[in-house]
Amino acid sequence: MIRMENIHKSFGNNHVLRGMTLEVEKGTSMVIIGGSGTGKSVALKIILGLIKPDSGRILVDGKDAATGDRDAFLARFGMLFQGGALFDSLSVWQNVAFRLLRGSLKRPPEEARAVAIEKLRRVGLKPEVADLFPAELSGGMQKRVGLARAIAAEPEIIFFDEPTTGLDPIMSGVINELIREIVVEMGATAITITHDMTSVRAIADNVAMLHDGVIKWTGPVSEMDNSGDPYLDQFIHGRAEGPIEAVR
Amino acid sequence: MNPIAALERLGHATLGSLALVGRMTIFALSAFSHILRPPFYPREIAMALLNIGWLSLPVVGLTAIFTGGALALQIYAGGSRFNAESVVPQIVAIGMVRELGPVLVGLMIAARVTSSIAAEIATMKVTEQIDALVTLSTHPVKYLIAPRVLAALVMVPFLVGVGDVIGIAGGYAVGVQNLGFNAAAYLQNTVDFLEMRDVVSSLAKGAAFGVIAALMGCYYGMESGRGAQGVGRATKGSVEAAAILILAANFVLTGVFFSL
Ligand SMILES: Nc1ncnc2c1ncn2[C@@H]1O[C@H](COP(=O)(O)OP(=O)(O)O)[C@@H](O)[C@H]1O
Ligand SMILES: [Mg+2]
Numbered sequence: 001m002i003r004m005e006n007i008h009k010s011f012g013n014n015h016v017l018r019g020m021t022l023e024v025e026k027g028t029s030m031v032i033i034g035g036s037g038t039g040k041s042v043a044l045k046i047i048l049g050l051i052k053p054d055s056g057r058i059l060v061d062g063k064d065a066a067t068g069d070r071d072a073f074l075a076r077f078g079m080l081f082q083g084g085a086l087f088d089s090l091s092v093w094q095n096v097a098f099r100l101l102r103g104s105l106k107r108p109p110e111e112a113r114a115v116a117i118e119k120l121r122r123v124g125l126k127p128e129v130a131d132l133f134p135a136e137l138s139g140g141m142q143k144r145v146g147l148a149r150a151i152a153a154e155p156e157i158i159f160f161d162e163p164t165t166g167l168d169p170i171m172s173g174v175i176n177e178l179i180r181e182i183v184v185e186m187g188a189t190a191i192t193i194t195h196d197m198t199s200v201r202a203i204a205d206n207v208a209m210l211h212d213g214v215i216k217w218t219g220p221v222s223e224m225d226n227s228g229d230p231y232l233d234q235f236i237h238g239r240a241e242g243p244i245e246a247v248r
Numbered sequence: 249m250n251p252i253a254a255l256e257r258l259g260h261a262t263l264g265s266l267a268l269v270g271r272m273t274i275f276a277l278s279a280f281s282h283i284l285r286p287p288f289y290p291r292e293i294a295m296a297l298l299n300i301g302w303l304s305l306p307v308v309g310l311t312a313i314f315t316g317g318a319l320a321l322q323i324y325a326g327g328s329r330f331n332a333e334s335v336v337p338q339i340v341a342i343g344m345v346r347e348l349g350p351v352l353v354g355l356m357i358a359a360r361v362t363s364s365i366a367a368e369i370a371t372m373k374v375t376e377q378i379d380a381l382v383t384l385s386t387h388p389v390k391y392l393i394a395p396r397v398l399a400a401l402v403m404v405p406f407l408v409g410v411g412d413v414i415g416i417a418g419g420y421a422v423g424v425q426n427l428g429f430n431a432a433a434y435l436q437n438t439v440d441f442l443e444m445r446d447v448v449s450s451l452a453k454g455a456a457f458g459v460i461a462a463l464m465g466c467y468y469g470m471e472s473g474r475g476a477q478g479v480g481r482a483t484k485g486s487v488e489a490a491a492i493l494i495l496a497a498n499f500v501l502t503g504v505f506f507s508l
Contacts, residue, residue: 079383082376099384103287
């Protein structure tokens with residue numbers, strides 16, 4: 001279980017998170033929605049300890065994430081970054097197999113390569129892509145390589161930051177199914193950030209909406225349409241008029 | 249401006265630079281501690297050795313040969329004013345080995361290596377590659393910084409040695425071709441005149457300048473602000489800092505080796 005407790009975070013005068021509290025049960029899929037620039041990516045980075053919150057706590061399985069063995073903590077996570085964040089000095093398969101080529105999960109290179117090619121296939125990429133470099137791929141392909149890297153070591157907890165942004169509708173469908181599979185078959189805990197309402201319905205067990213630095217609404221995806229929450233309604237129907245200002 | 253405000257500004261500036269020196273020192277200590285502790289990344293170390301050492305040879309060689317040649321011409325012209333033209337081999341040797349070799353190689357490394365390290369690491373920072381490294385259980389200091397600092401520590405003394413030899417060769421070529429020196433006598437004078445201390449100081453300076461150059465590239469890269477502008481600022485700052493620190497360190501090391 002992951003719990004964010006009353007998290008505050010400012011960058012200079014920009015008060016991004018203002019007491020965000022969120023709970024994600026083990027083995028469930030949480031989707032965070034919210035306008036761009038509301039701090040969704042920052043929230044995921046705070047859970048991983050990449051950004052230090054100004055106040056508040058992160059609990060993973062009841063233990064404070066700021067204490068304890070950081071390597072063991074990170075070994076449980078996989079993360080797809082919003083921009084892909086592929087290492088451009090390494091080929092595609094070396095990116096995907098990064099964890100399997102060094103450190104505690106190290107395996108022989110041929111085996112790591114085979115795993116990488118299998119993961120690439122799962123995100124809809126052909127084996128020929130394995131030896132290309134990230135700069136030779138389109139944005140959507142880079143995103144999928146990032147996804148393959150996030151799942152390569154089969155982590156228990158996976159974060160997906162906008163996994164389908166920049167993909168065509170068919171590929172989005174493939175990725176949505178993949179994320180669903182990872183949660184159902186591997187029993188992983190997932191947090192996904194997305195703006196794509198089709199994805200939300202395909203991936204989510206639970207939905208949380210971040211606005212003004214706090215979670216404005218959270219609940220099972222089945223209750224999303226009848227929440228009666230004006231913020232959530234405006235967001236899921238994409239209306240320009242409503243309590244959320246269009247200029248932010 | 250009233251005196252209190254002026255004093256306050258001075259205080260802020262002083263505290264600011266002290267804090268910067270403190271952060272750089274902590275950064276350097278962490279880099280060295282990671283050089284010594286496993287895991288090691290042989291591929292990264294090999295790439296850094298290649299980039300910092302081998303691929304810098306052309307620029308170092310060209311810098312040294314022209315400088316050695318110009319030095320010989322100047323010493324000849326200057327020396328002839330009081331009938332001391334014959335000191336060309338000795339002064340070229342001392343000038344190259346003690347000062348110009350290490351300083352010019354150091355500055356070329358700052359231009360070539362510091363800037364590229366800073367731009368590369370800053371870009372990685374800006375595109376979340378550093379964050380990705382951390383989430384893949386890899387320490388950025390160990391993976392990115394330790395190999396570069398280690399490679400510079402090993403390779404820059406080597407480059408300085410090469411620069412010294414090529415600089416002396418440049419002086420020799422000009423001396424023998426244009427200034428009428430006897431080839432064998434020129435070499436004999438050079439070898440006789442140089443002391444062990446000259447060579448040791450040259451290589452020691454190379455090691456110090458290499459570490460400074462690599463550390464500044466890494467430090468400014470890791471501290472980069474966001475966006476293309478952040479990368480630009482990081483690169484500029486790293487080269488400025490490396491060049492100034494190299495010249496300052498040269499002054500201190502010359503004092504240590506030659507005035508004690
Ligand atoms: N490292 C940083 N330094 C300064 N400001 C940041 C940083 N990271 C994010 N921000 C700011 O925090 C806000 C939220 O960013 P982000 O979490 O990326 O938004 P989103 O919800 O679209 O993912 C933005 O205003 C952004 O400019
Ligand atoms: Mg984001």
